Amino acid sequence: MRYEAPQSVEAAVDLLAGAEGAFVLAGGTDLLVKLRSEMLEPDLVVDIKRIAGMKEITPEDGGWRIGAAVSGAEMGEHAGLIADWPGVVEAVGLIGSTQVQGRATLAGNLCNASPAADSVPAMVAANATVRIVGPQGTRDIAVIDVPESPGKTTLAPGEFIASVFLPAKPAHGGDAYLRFIPRTEMDIAVVGCGVSLVLDSAGKVTSARVSLGAVGPKVMLVEAAADALIGRASEGAALEDLAAACSAAASPIEDKRGTVDFRRHVAGVLARRAAEIAATRAKGETA
Numbered sequence: 001m002r003y004e005a006p007q008s009v010e011a012a013v014d015l016l017a018g019a020e021g022a023f024v025l026a027g028g029t030d031l032l033v034k035l036r037s038e039m040l041e042p043d044l045v046v047d048i049k050r051i052a053g054m055k056e057i058t059p060e061d062g063g064w065r066i067g068a069a070v071s072g073a074e075m076g077e078h079a080g081l082i083a084d085w086p087g088v089v090e091a092v093g094l095i096g097s098t099q100v101q102g103r104a105t106l107a108g109n110l111c112n113a114s115p116a117a118d119s120v121p122a123m124v125a126a127n128a129t130v131r132i133v134g135p136q137g138t139r140d141i142a143v144i145d146v147p148e149s150p151g152k153t154t155l156a157p158g159e160f161i162a163s164v165f166l167p168a169k170p171a172h173g174g175d176a177y178l179r180f181i182p183r184t185e186m187d188i189a190v191v192g193c194g195v196s197l198v199l200d201s202a203g204k205v206t207s208a209r210v211s212l213g214a215v216g217p218k219v220m221l222v223e224a225a226a227d228a229l230i231g232r233a234s235e236g237a238a239l240e241d242l243a244a245a246c247s248a249a250a251s252p253i254e255d256k257r258g259t260v261d262f263r264r265h266v267a268g269v270l271a272r273r274a275a276e277i278a279a280t281r282a283k284g285e286t287a
Contacts, residue, residue, distance in 0.1 A: 005047040009133050009162060012046055017135045017158030019044040024160045026054070026069045027103035029096060030112045048160065057081065062168025065131075068107035068161050076101070085166050086281065087175035087194060087274075091122035094179065097186060107161040113147045116188040116214040120147065122177035124211040124219050125194030128166050134159030144211075147218040170207075173198040174281030176274040179213075180266050182257060189214045190258045193246065193270035195278045197229060203283070205229040210242070210275075215250035215267055222249045225271060234279035242275055243268030 006012045016022045021043035025031055034040045048054050054069040057078050064081055072092040075081055082089050095104045095118055109119045110130070123143040130146060132139050135158045143164070148154050155161070175196040181187035192213035198206050210225035228241035247268035254260045280287040 001042055002044045003047065004044065005050050007050050007052075009051055012048055012051060012160065013134055013158055015044065015046050016160060022046060024048055024111075027071060027105040027108045029100050029104045030108060046160075053163070060165065064166045066106055066164045066166065068163055069105060071102055072104045072106075073098075073101040075106075081166070084169040085122075085126055085175055087177040087196070087278065088119065088122045088126050088128070088166060091119045091177040091192075091194065094118045094177075106164045110143060110146055110164075111153055111155070111161060113149070113151050113153050113218070114188070115147075115150055115216060115218055116190075116192065117219075118177070118179060118189060118192055118213070120219045121192045121194035121211040121213040122175070123164065123166075123194075124221055125177070125196040125209045126166055126175055127196070127209060128164055130161045131163045131165065132159050133162045138162075140165070144219060144221055149217050170198045172200070172282050174278040174283075174287075176277035176281065176287065178270045178274045178277075180270060191215055191250075191252070191263050191266040191270055193267065193274050195271065195274040197234065197275065197278050197282060199234075199279065199282045203233050204231060205234055205238075205279075206231075208275075210246065210271060212246060212250060212267055212271075215252040215263055220249060222246055222271075224249065229275065234275050239272045239275060243272045246271040 023042045025047040049069045054067040056067045109117045128143045177194045179189040179192040194211045197208040208226040208229045210222045213219045225242050225245040232238035247264045250264045250267040252263035277287040
């Protein structure tokens with residue numbers, strides 16, 4: 001196995017495009033585990049941490065651009081990110097232990113393409129995008145379009161994610177992410193739900209995005225759930241309709257961690273709770 005640590009995007013792309021069995025190393029919390037367990041035998045590992053911008057969080061167009069090698073711990077200490085997108089920051093903070101948080105990244109969690117990834121539903125709810133670089137140049141796509149199926153992404157050979165972009169927080173907007181796990185910590189989601197919404201002066205929802213994780217082969221955006229909130233206050237019957245839409249949209253597997261019926265029920269429960277938290281935050285109140 002060959003290890004390379006290029007100092008430019010162009011050099012990294014050249015390395016990845018010129019080798020079969022090449023893998024990108026950002027935080028390494030998934031890749032290194034697979035290497036140690038001999039699940040992977042790469043010909044080349046390309047460490048992107050020395051490339052300018054990969055470890056930076058920078059303001060852009062009212063939002064935030066987060067380099068692919070920025071850790072969860074670094075995001076959790078960034079006041080601007082916490083103020084604008086607390087749900088996304090909280091979701092990243094659920095990945096692994098304190099030690100893992102020092103290395104785990106948004107881009108890595110996304111590219112691992114696990115249906116149960118915590119940060120992905122939160123990013124989808126926030127309408128986040130990623131900047132992909134590769135042999136054909138640079139392109140920006142929505143986070144929801146990156147995972148294709150469990151363990152597989154839509155990235156072409158030689159491409160990698162250089163950064164994640166969280167858009168400007170809307171006025172009177174709020175977001176939240178919740179998950180259910182069997183244990184109190186250090187587990188993967190049985191169900192995860194992200195909600196982002198915007199309120200008008202009367203407290204009614206003017207726009208919303210609702211996403212679910214771990215209840216399908218990839219994260220899903222539940223438009224029927226958002227429609228259940230729009231034009232209504234985030235309470236009572238609107239929340240009941242939201243929960244019903246999420247339960248109906250869920251198509252989970254059944255295993256020792258939960259039955260299909262249980263997971264569908266939990267999807268609705270989490271959606272309702274996340275929407276309540278997001279609405280509280282949109283009102284400028286502490287949640």
